[in-house]
Amino acid sequence: MPDPTHPLDRRHDAAHHRMPPSAWVYLMGAAVDEHTARWNTARYAELPLLPRVCVDVSDVDTSCTLLGTRLDHPILLAPVALQRLFHPDGEHATLAGAAAAGTLPVISMESSVSLRDLSGAGSPPFWFHLYVQRDRGLTRELVARAEDAGAEALVTTLDTPVAGHRYRQQAAMTQLPDGVRRANLPDDADPRLAGGCLDPSVTWTDIEQLASATRLPVVGKGVLHPDDALRACAAGLAAVVVSNHGGRNLDTAAATVDQLPAVAEALAGRIPVLVDGGIRRGTDVLKAIALGAAAVLIGRPYVWGLATDGADGVRAVVDLLRDELATAMALCGTPRLELVDEKVLAR
Numbered sequence: 001m002p003d004p005t006h007p008l009d010r011r012h013d014a015a016h017h018r019m020p021p022s023a024w025v026y027l028m029g030a031a032v033d034e035h036t037a038r039w040n041t042a043r044y045a046e047l048p049l050l051p052r053v054c055v056d057v058s059d060v061d062t063s064c065t066l067l068g069t070r071l072d073h074p075i076l077l078a079p080v081a082l083q084r085l086f087h088p089d090g091e092h093a094t095l096a097g098a099a100a101a102g103t104l105p106v107i108s109m110e111s112s113v114s115l116r117d118l119s120g121a122g123s124p125p126f127w128f129h130l131y132v133q134r135d136r137g138l139t140r141e142l143v144a145r146a147e148d149a150g151a152e153a154l155v156t157t158l159d160t161p162v163a164g165h166r167y168r169q170q171a172a173m174t175q176l177p178d179g180v181r182r183a184n185l186p187d188d189a190d191p192r193l194a195g196g197c198l199d200p201s202v203t204w205t206d207i208e209q210l211a212s213a214t215r216l217p218v219v220g221k222g223v224l225h226p227d228d229a230l231r232a233c234a235a236g237l238a239a240v241v242v243s244n245h246g247g248r249n250l251d252t253a254a255a256t257v258d259q260l261p262a263v264a265e266a267l268a269g270r271i272p273v274l275v276d277g278g279i280r281r282g283t284d285v286l287k288a289i290a291l292g293a294a295a296v297l298i299g300r301p302y303v304w305g306l307a308t309d310g311a312d313g314v315r316a317v318v319d320l321l322r323d324e325l326a327t328a329m330a331l332c333g334t335p336r337l338e339l340v341d342e343k344v345l346a347r
C-alpha cells in the first residue's frame with residue numbers, strides 16, 4: 001500500500017500523474033496476474049530484522065567493491081528499455097543521475113539513446129546489457145560497440161527466451177510510439193514492444209561464446225535456480241543476478257529474495273551474486289546483503305525519479321535508498337557491509 005508520507009511512494013504517485021497512461025502501464029505492468037511482481041516486494045517486508053545495541057555506529061560506511069570497481073554503495077540501476085517513453089532525456093538523464101548518486105547504471109540494449117550518443121570522453125561509467133541476438137553477427141557488433149563506448153561490463157539477460165504474457169501492457173501499447181526507437185538496433189528491427197529482439201534458441205554454448213569473445217566481464221542476469229547459477233559460473237560469467245525480470249516473464253515464479261540464499265550457498269563466493277526485483281526500501285537492500293548479495297539493482301523506482309525530475313530524480317531515489325540503508329546498518333549494529341550477515345535477520 002503506497003504511503004503518502006514516504007518519499008519513494010510520493011515519487012511513484014507523482015510519476016503516475018506525470019506519465020502518459022500507456023507508458024505507465026509499460027513500466028508497472030508484469031506478467032499475467034502480476035503475482036510475482038507483488039511477491040518480490042512483499043517478501044522483503046515479511047522478513048524481520050534484529051536490531052543490535054551499544055555498537056559504535058558513528059561512522060557508517062556503505063561502500064563496496066564489485067568486479068574490481070569501488071562503489072559508494074551497493075545499489076545499481078537495472079536495465080530498463082526505452083527510457084524516452086518516460087522522460088525526453090531518456091538514458092542521458094539516467095547516466096548523469098547515476099553518476100551523481102555514485103552508482104553504475106546498466107544501459108539496456110533496447111535503449112532509446114544510442115551507445116554512441118551516450119559515450120564519449122569523460123562520460124560516466126556504465127555497464128551494457130544485451131540479449132544474444134538471432135543474428136550472432138549483430139551480437140558481436142553490439143559487444144564491439146559496447147567495448148568501444150567504454151562499458152565496464154556486459155550484462156546478458158538469460159531469463160527471456162520468449163516474452164511473458166503482459167496482458168495489461170498489451171492492452172495499453174503493443175508498438176513503439178512515434179519518436180521513440182531502439183537506437184542500438186537496425187531501423188528495420190521488429191517494432192513490437194515485447195519479444196522483438198529475443199532468440200528462443202540461446203543455450204549455454206552461446207553464453208560461453210559470448211563470455212570468451214570479449215575482454216569485458218560478463219554478468220548473467222535472470223537466474224533463480226542454484227544449478228543455473230553454477231552453470232553460469234562454469235560458462236565463464238563474472239557474476240550472476242538473481243532476477244525474475246521484475247515479474248514480467250513467468251507469473252508465480254519465485255520471489256527473488258526467496259531464491260537468493262540457495263544461489264549464494266551454491267556459488268559459495270566463487271563469483272558475486274547480485275539480486276533485483278521489488279527493492280523499495282533501504283532495509284530491503286540490507287536484507288539482500290544479509291542473504292548473500294554483493295549488491296542489488298533497482299528497476300521501476302529509479303524510473304519514477306527519472307519521470308518526475310530527470311537526472312535529479314534518479315539521483316534522489318538512489319540517495320534515499322542509500323540513506324535508508326545507512327540508517328538500517330546503524331540500527332542493526334553493522335556499520336560496514338562486510339559485517340552484514342544473516343544474523344541481522346530475526347530467524
Ligand SMILES: Cc1cc2nc3c(=O)[nH]c(=O)nc-3n(C[C@H](O)[C@H](O)[C@H](O)COP(=O)(O)O)c2cc1C
Binds near residue numbers: 040078109246247279
Ligand atoms: C519498463 C521495464 C523495462 C525493462 N527492460 C529490461 C531490459 O531491456 N532488459 C532486461 O534484462 N531487463 C529489463 N527489465 C527488468 C529490469 O532490469 C529488472 O530486472 C526489474 O525491473 C527489477 O525489478 P523492479 O522493477 O521491481 O526493481 C525491465 C523492467 C521494466 C520495468
